[in-house]
Ligand code: F6P
């Protein structure tokens with residue numbers, strides 16, 4: 001059980017929501033152990049989306065499922081590795097997660113992440129991102145970092161603006177008996193000229209995206225792009241600003257999943273005072289996943305930078 005800093009921080013929450021977030025923290029501490037092991041090679045299977053699976057993907061997913069089952073406060077669970085709705089027998093919340101994002105850069109020793117969205121009740125599909133009670137992500141790099149967007153008190157439901165964002169760092173030992181130290185409270189996103197150009201291949205044919213890239217180069221933006229969604233977003237929270245832009249085109253289609261990636265990360269970013277959009281016309285949190293495999297474009301980060309990216313987020317064929 002995660003202890004110390006984290007448990008104390010969550011004591012003002014509705015008890016079942018606190019249990020879910022503590023279960024997520026425990027799972028993250030265990031995934032940190034999984035990643036130290038040798039499971040970085042392909043297992044020869046693919047998930048339902050056709051992505052090649054690593055032993056670590058499968059192990060990380062099993063860890064999350066088990067922790068959420070044990071906590072007794074999860075009704076429905078769904079993960080990017082196993083995109084179906086699994087009843088967990090608990091009462092209170094439902095959780096969608098991506099247990100290990102960045103499998104393709106793991107072999108290079110780059111930072112990877114996990115993502116979690118928590119909704120009240122039993123439904124995950126058809127719920128817009130705004131309805132999340134809380135969201136979280138973890139970065140597995142030189143340190144293991146857990147970022148929570150959570151209500152100050154109670155069960156949430158007031159959207160991201162009524163949440164606060166906290167950053168915790170995993171101490172030793174990892175896994176069972178792990179401790180989390182609060183590193184930053186009230187994490188905020190301001191304005192910074194930092195650019196993470198995802199799906200850059202789209203710029204070959206997508207004129208608005210090409211113009212945005214050219215403008216940011218001309219204005220000498222700092223480039224920060226690792227190809228790991230979570231570390232790329234966490235960089236924006238760590239530095240206090242910047243923009244992650246992932247437009248899509250028929251010839252460079254969307255990879256990011258609405259339920260497991262876009263909605264939880266948009267919730268964290270907006271809770272920190274940042275902005276999000278999937279269509280250039282408003283917050284990505286208006287979006288609901290109609291199916292487990294729904295995907296979308298997304299821009300996340302500093303409000304003025306996201307505004308600037310809106311032109312290249314409008315749907316195109
Ligand atoms: O989940 C897919 C992913 O690996 C993300 O981690 C990352 O943001 C994205 O793909 C990178 O895609 P691209 O190479 O097209 O920018």
Ligand code: MN
Pocket residue numbers: 080098100101102261
């Ligand atoms: Mn992913």
